[in-house]
Amino acid sequence: MHRFRTIVSAVATGAMLLGFAAPMNAQTPTADPEPKVQLAAVTPGSEDLPTGYVFVGETFLSADQVSGPGIDAAALTDGGFVAQYVSVYENESTDQRIRAYASLWQDDATAESGFAILEDEAATNPNDAMEDSDVDVGEEPRELTTGSYLDADGTTVGTADVTFRRGPMVIGVAHETLDGSEADETIATDLATRIDERAKAVLNGESPSGTDLTLPASTISLEAEGNGLVQAGFLGPVEIESIYGVQGSLLSNAEASWIETTIIGAQDLGAPTVTVGVTTFGSADDARLTAEQAADLFGSLENQQDAEAPAIEGADQVTAFTYSSNGDGQDSYRLIFSTGTMLTVVDVQNAASEGGAENAATAIASAQMTCQTGGTCEAPSLPAEFTGQ
Secondary structure (H helix, E strand, C coil): CHHHHHHHHHHHHHHHHHCCCCCCCCCCCCCCCCHHHHHHHHCCCHHHCCCCCEEEEEEEECHHHHCECCECHHHHHHCCEEEEEEEEEEECCCCEEEEEEEEEECCHHHHHHHHHHHCCHHHHCCCCEEEEECCCCCEEEEEEEEEEEECCCCCEEEEEEEEEEECCEEEEEEEEECCCCCCCHHHHHHHHHHHHHHHHHHHCCCCCCCCCCCHHHHCCCCCCCCCEEEEEECCCHHHHHHHHCCCCCHHHHEEEEEEEEEECCCCCCCCCEEEEEEEEECCHHHHHHHHHCHHHHCCCCCCCEEECCCCCCCCCEEEEEEECCCCCCCCEEEEEEEECCEEEEEEEECCCCHHHHHHHHHHHHHHHHHHHCCCCCCCCCCCHHHHCC
């Protein structure tokens, strides 16, 4: 399991390089949210983390992505595996990180069996110095794994990793040191206890702090149209302001946010990507002013230039920019608009042409407006000049 968690860390870190991140924070119940929304709501909010840790990235993994030495994709799927989600946070001043992860299984019984597959370090990490001990968090099976392992780049990583079951979920959190020193069991155990409370809320149909389980259903997803979902999840106001290097801004008034970044072309850093982020605020004025002041709040992008905002029926405020993702021409387009208390950001990057970026963003924004105002939430067809195909 530890080897596969290392891959997860790299995927999540790379995710932030590709996409735009939007805001969040909420608390309402919902009926039967889809699995990926449940998993994304379980991992910790900024208020759960120790001081000094900042958000790096978060993403979903399929059975194929989880598989590797000691873990067979077919065994996972046949065993009831649905999906895996991971969030990564780092403390640069101490060279430490926290990784929270949750996998969903078909039911409690398959989650128990899945735990045995994922947590068999003798099969997944036979050469690492690991030791398991008892821990009083969540439901059985559960364990605290301590010791060290070799990261993908050859770094010796010290780890204190709590893994447990809660209903049909296998959940865990690891505190890790990147210099091989002993990790902090107390940090891992305390965080695991907090995450377990979030999991219980989610399984009860309630939204943990910093999430709104109903919001993703009002957000366009291009996952089916793309070649991979790079990043998806909730972000809190503290995390957003940290990403953009601001404090006490309008972004701190965000109530809830959901974001998805999808690769549309080949799976590499230069591929066309689309990010859609939807955020709710406590007032329409905050949403409108955030859209109006977007250039200052979200920081300057490479070669950023104001663009004439397209007409989006029903929007209160629309702001648009062109910019460069590859440093060569205006190949990207950011469209920000508010409707009542909702703020939407559509970011398209690495388009085949400037016009393709604008046309793709406008088509997605129009579809998103239909979605969030009670219509269908179907993703639009993207213009050929966006992907170049």
